[in-house]
Amino acid sequence: MPPLLELQNVHTFYGHIHALKGVNIYVEEGEIVTLVGSNGAGKSTSLRSISGMVRSKQGSIRLDGQDITSMKPHEITALGVGHVPEGRRIFPLLTVQENLEIGAWNVTSRAEINRRMEEMFQLFPRLRERFQQKGGTLSGGEQQMLAIARALMAEPRILLLDEPSMGLAPVLVEGIFEIVKRINAQGTTILLVEQNALMALEVARRGYVLQSGSLVLQDTSANLMNNEMVKRVYLGEN
Amino acid sequence: MLDAGRSSLGSVSARSVLGWVYRFILFPIGQMLVFIVGAALVLTLLSYLLALLFPEPRPNISLMTQVNRQLPGMIVSGITIGFVYAMIALGYTLVYGVLKFINFAHSEIFMFGSVVGFEVMQRLAEGGNLPGWSPVLLVAFVVLAAMLASGLLAVLIERVAYRPLRGAPRLVPLISAIGVSFFMIDVVRAFQAITRNDFNLTYPLNNLEWIRNPVKLAIGEATVNIRPTQFIVVLGAVVTLIALNYFVNGTKLGRGIRAVSQDMATAGLMGINVNRMISLTFFVGGAFGGAAGALFGMNVGTVTPFVGFIPGIKAFTAAVLGGIGNITGALLGGLTLGLIESFLNGLLVYFPVLGQRYTDVFAFSVLILILIFRPSGLLGERVDEKV
């Protein structure tokens, strides 16, 4: 059986900038896998390549064995890939409700949309209180919740999370990681990109370390946390 | 069912039906009334101010008397042309909202609507069965045909002339749009020259009794002749504007268009086919241009392949005046500009040297002043405001 998601020798460019230089990543169904690396390493670019926001020049990206390398973002979404992009990217002038409805774009049954929305309110009670508020007026933490909930409205098979803890108070960061675990326990596979490598490795089963567009390490989280280089560079230990 | 937006919490109750009626019918109508009354009031006050400042702009002409006499007429024709501008302005604004691009070929989409409207009516007339149609049905049929034709044309133009240029520097699609504009004018001109040997197209309104007899309205010392076509324009505009408001704010597709206009890349991530939404936007904007074209044609009677330029650029002014990218702004801008123009038209004749021919100078001065002092327009840029 092929892994749920598999990147083979993926090269991605922004104009002349070679952002991914032959990346190989796989994610098995049910896993939480994390991608760590410093600024500009290519973490977001990896996620963007998977969801089709940028098209990779070379290599292949497969979902459940099916080649999705040159598909459009909306086609990839329809196949079960959810992407919470860097910086949340809430629709600022749509209400919380409308943002969630947009997340369930391919769901036609109103009852089903309502059921999922109710589920999201269980997960993020704050969103229920902010139901009719414009997305742009939410606080940073609330926007992050909304971004995750919006992606979950499509009930993706795999969720790509790009720095969900960015800009959040430490208490909220804990909360977000709790949510990540819960979502995973409910059956969603997760590929998590994080600056906060310690937290990420704590929730993930396996991890990859990216450095300027290339993978330099891959191992189980436990092993990565004990790796000298990882400790020094990403966990800030001496 | 009635209101997809509101029904998720709780059932569709009598209250939510009322809410729906308020949100999608009463509110837009109220808004239009406020804009009309507001703009008309301001201009009326300005006219009287003018009459006080220049009581006798020419010997033996009392401006006060003229203002009194002409006021209702100026307001009626201002509202009529204002709605036409508003409908065209919507096309600019909708497209700008999603692509941040001024579709300068929109004036020809409007022209195409007026030509199609003529063709439909002319063919019915040539078949001899024009008088047999009920007025409402005839107008609806002609307008719908023009909407469909212009909407499809706009979709085609986007597909052929703009989509391949997406991602190119901003000036490039603009130049393409101007090219499309000239192309359209010449295609229509050639077609009419070949098939009709003439490109002054006169709507066959003569054998329609109901369209020729104006309604006389006396208000004090003033009388206004309201032509039935003016009723048609206003009524047609109000109906289509209400429909547009519902489409954009009350339907799933409208929500998709708004999402694309706020963040195209993220909209794609949500599963929205962005290109389809862009086509849809062009269709809707084009259809409004087409409706405006047909209504305009019925109102003025004669159209040509060149008829799009001036209304197009004025509607663009209206869109900028209201705040480009903002749908409510297009309505406000259109009505304001229409009324300004009609007041100028009515009053400039009484001033020496100046005359009606200076109306456009003043109208475009509005554009320049807005661009200098308030480039975001009266209502600002709401569709694509980033937080």
Ligand SMILES: Nc1ncnc2c1ncn2[C@@H]1O[C@H](COP(=O)(O)OP(=O)(O)OP(=O)(O)O)[C@@H](O)[C@H]1O
């Ligand atoms: N739109 C773009 N145009 C040009 N270059 C880009 C673009 N986006 C990213 N890059 C470049 O590609 C490289 C990888 O960027 P990416 O956003 O993937 O980094 P990242 O690992 O997510 O970093 P961060 O932790 O700061 O988010 C960087 O060198 C960046 O400058």
Ligand SMILES: [Mg+2]
């Ligand atoms: Mg990043």
